[in-house]
Amino acid sequence: MKLWKQLAAATALTVIAGGAMAEGLYAPNxxxxxGPFAALGIPLMNxxxxxxxxxxxxxxxxxxxxxxxxxxxxxxxxxxxxxxYEKTKGNAIVTQPWSTGITLQVLPKTNVDEIPILAPxxxxxxxxxxxxxxxxxxxxxSYWDGAYxxxxxxxxxxxxxxxxxxxxxxxxxxxxxxxxxxxxxxxxAEHGFELVAIPVGLKEMQNQSAQWLQIRRERxxxxxMWGWGAMNSAAIQEAVKTKYPMEQFYGVxxxxxxxxxxxxxxxxxxxKSISWSMPQPDSALMADIKKYVIDTGKTQTTEDQLNSVxxxxxxxxxxxxxxxxKVAQEHTGSAEIGPKDLRWGLENLNITDEKLAELGMAGMVxxxxxxxxxxxxxxxxxxxxxxxAKFNQASDLLQAxxxxxxxxxxxxxxxxxxxxxxxxxxxxxx
Amino acid sequence: xxxxTSGQFKTSYVADMALFPVRxxxxxxxxxxxxxxxxxxxxxxEFAFQTLLIPILIYSLAAMGLNILxxxxxxxxxxxxxxxxxGAYACYxxxxxxxxxxxxxxxLLSGVFSAGVGVMFGIPSLRIKGFYLAxxxxxxxxxxxxxxxxxxxxxxxxxxxxxxxxxxxxxxVTVAGPTASSHVQYYxxxxxxxxxxxxCINLTRGTLGRTWKATRDMDIAAELxxxxxxxxxxxxxxxxxYIVGVAGALFVFMWRGAAEPNLFxxxxxxxxxxxxxxxxxxxxxxxxLGAILIVxxxxxxxxxxxxxxxxxxxxxVEHLNVMIVGALIVFFLIIEPHGLARLWALxxxxxxxxxxxx
Numbered sequence: 001m002k003l004w005k006q007l008a009a010a011t012a013l014t015v016i017a018g019g020a021m022a023e024g025l026y027a028p029n030x031x032x033x034x035g036p037f038a039a040l041g042i043p044l045m046n047x048x049x050x051x052x053x054x055x056x057x058x059x060x061x062x063x064x065x066x067x068x069x070x071x072x073x074x075x076x077x078x079x080x081x082x083x084x085y086e087k088t089k090g091n092a093i094v095t096q097p098w099s100t101g102i103t104l105q106v107l108p109k110t111n112v113d114e115i116p117i118l119a120p121x122x123x124x125x126x127x128x129x130x131x132x133x134x135x136x137x138x139x140x141x142s143y144w145d146g147a148y149x150x151x152x153x154x155x156x157x158x159x160x161x162x163x164x165x166x167x168x169x170x171x172x173x174x175x176x177x178x179x180x181x182x183x184x185x186x187x188x189a190e191h192g193f194e195l196v197a198i199p200v201g202l203k204e205m206q207n208q209s210a211q212w213l214q215i216r217r218e219r220x221x222x223x224x225m226w227g228w229g230a231m232n233s234a235a236i237q238e239a240v241k242t243k244y245p246m247e248q249f250y251g252v253x254x255x256x257x258x259x260x261x262x263x264x265x266x267x268x269x270x271x272k273s274i275s276w277s278m279p280q281p282d283s284a285l286m287a288d289i290k291k292y293v294i295d296t297g298k299t300q301t302t303e304d305q306l307n308s309v310x311x312x313x314x315x316x317x318x319x320x321x322x323x324x325x326k327v328a329q330e331h332t333g334s335a336e337i338g339p340k341d342l343r344w345g346l347e348n349l350n351i352t353d354e355k356l357a358e359l360g361m362a363g364m365v366x367x368x369x370x371x372x373x374x375x376x377x378x379x380x381x382x383x384x385x386x387x388x389a390k391f392n393q394a395s396d397l398l399q400a401x402x403x404x405x406x407x408x409x410x411x412x413x414x415x416x417x418x419x420x421x422x423x424x425x426x427x428x429x430x
Numbered sequence: 431x432x433x434x435t436s437g438q439f440k441t442s443y444v445a446d447m448a449l450f451p452v453r454x455x456x457x458x459x460x461x462x463x464x465x466x467x468x469x470x471x472x473x474x475x476e477f478a479f480q481t482l483l484i485p486i487l488i489y490s491l492a493a494m495g496l497n498i499l500x501x502x503x504x505x506x507x508x509x510x511x512x513x514x515x516x517g518a519y520a521c522y523x524x525x526x527x528x529x530x531x532x533x534x535x536x537x538l539l540s541g542v543f544s545a546g547v548g549v550m551f552g553i554p555s556l557r558i559k560g561f562y563l564a565x566x567x568x569x570x571x572x573x574x575x576x577x578x579x580x581x582x583x584x585x586x587x588x589x590x591x592x593x594x595x596x597x598x599x600x601x602x603v604t605v606a607g608p609t610a611s612s613h614v615q616y617y618x619x620x621x622x623x624x625x626x627x628x629x630c631i632n633l634t635r636g637t638l639g640r641t642w643k644a645t646r647d648m649d650i651a652a653e654l655x656x657x658x659x660x661x662x663x664x665x666x667x668x669x670x671x672y673i674v675g676v677a678g679a680l681f682v683f684m685w686r687g688a689a690e691p692n693l694f695x696x697x698x699x700x701x702x703x704x705x706x707x708x709x710x711x712x713x714x715x716x717x718x719l720g721a722i723l724i725v726x727x728x729x730x731x732x733x734x735x736x737x738x739x740x741x742x743x744x745x746x747v748e749h750l751n752v753m754i755v756g757a758l759i760v761f762f763l764i765i766e767p768h769g770l771a772r773l774w775a776l777x778x779x780x781x782x783x784x785x786x787x788x
Contacts (some may be wrong), residue, residue: 018627031745033744033745034745034749063714069743071743073745073747073748075748078693082686083732086477086480086481087733101592101690104594105687105688106690108607108687108688109687111608112608112609175590175592176588177590179590201579202695203695205673262788419586419596420593420594420596420608
């Protein structure tokens, strides 16, 4: 009898607490802590959640309102993702779909439901065209930016020097992996280098011997990898096995996961990954995270994740969301904002170096700002290089040439709008 | 008591062969149909439409298609998802080449393509049986998914390699695409699924169904009594693939809104096979029960902790969910290895003679 009373009391308490929590800013995240990609998902999700917990603990939320940062587990499955979207869209101020499949599916619906999509560093590259993709944001850099920056690093800044080179593009045979192909093909034609696209099927992710045999035969000057999940660690191990020179091996930002490289250790020395985030273990933010989140035990993060690239990237992602909320709050003059206000906030984000320093995040992400015709921000990125134990910054801030990317983004955005007519399109600056 | 059949006399052969010889069955079905057509659409939320009602109907239809082939005709198939894919891609091509086409007509037509492909991959069934046939259909599974990836024409050379459903109108109402309302989509799905179910029930009761069952139970004996095995097996492949293809078109056009090739990969085939097996092979009702258990239950379980305000993280819920659903599948299969439909049949039998069991 006593036990039942206690149970009932506990349930009642949690119901009340749950009710109170829902009054904050509801920002659901479609997490994947289970399933085939969990190894990458966990540090990212932890980073995102910890930043919001830290804000709630230290500042009482954003602008005095707590952020209800709730996770909805998808296991990276599109079906579950749509379930999560439907479940959360009622009160949510933002949707963070987290997989290309889910983004594809949710993108048309957000126009109707009027909820902004925040897809930091993933999703469609043409999403930068805010006139067409009014509700979608992919700051701080798109895949096309990433592909361009890797090429410009290979070329040493002078794209003309790529002439006659052979560059292999090892990619996941999936919308995500194919994303940079239009840009790479265009650049190959323009600058006269040979592009060898090598697809890795979703089922062959962990067994890439055929692909690496082809690489050994073709002897490309560089390999660029657009990989995800188990594909990256398999590729890196195959590269070690086939003795492909690591200095000539580049990966996208999702292919720079510390444990993948730690598995090969010294043999992975020289491997490079482009990244728009950079871990800063000694930053003021990390001190606050330790003080308010880690030491109080309000997290699922383990100590060894703290300084990894992915964990700190998760922090940066939540910072962008929190800053957008702040902008929206200033704009509306009210702390309780809705999805429409947040859309305005995301569109008028201005992350300067001063602001980053103020947030204690100097050097964690390059400065960038968004606008109506620039939903990406095009922050630029750094090359990180594996030294056998950790990733180090190996280049100055690289920038993608927007005069090349923008026309392509415009064309593809128009194509998308045509294929999905009637698609609402506005013009910016009007 | 509720199911007492005393007093219901059948005075003619026609009455004995009626679809519902027992009045209570007809009443029960009428209640279910009333729920499906009137009560649920009036009360369900957007979430229920998108995650429970529409997917359960579509999965039931796909499982029904498979059940014709595996449950009635006895030909084990592991290529269901690929045939669904054929239906979906065919429908996509139909509506993009001929945008004026009525979407429902396009969906029903796309099944024809899937039936053709199904017959093609069904030809080996004339020579091989059982597990070996399963492997032949597995080849269809791998080949077709590969084709969806490599043949750019199928997805109109989209950079992403995925197909996306445009807004489609029928009599001035948007029925597919992002602006379509869930109510409309639900009714379209329900109408098509009801139609197909009626077709299936009658097919399996008629000559064709009996031919299939004879083929399933012993093909040599069937041949000896004059059944043309080739015709029997290939019609099973054609009709099964047609239904599966229509389910595939509905799957993408009325529910998902977009699809990438690997959506039609083997996990989906297995999922539908599990629905058919757990629901009950060789039954129509079983497909619905199986889909409710496999598709609907996890969604409901997922929402439970939140409704009761239990502070469990969503990842834990997911783990628990997998465990509970897995345990339930084991439980039901131990109680009744012939599936949920058989379980219902037993319950019904007990109800008929209640309160005087033998």
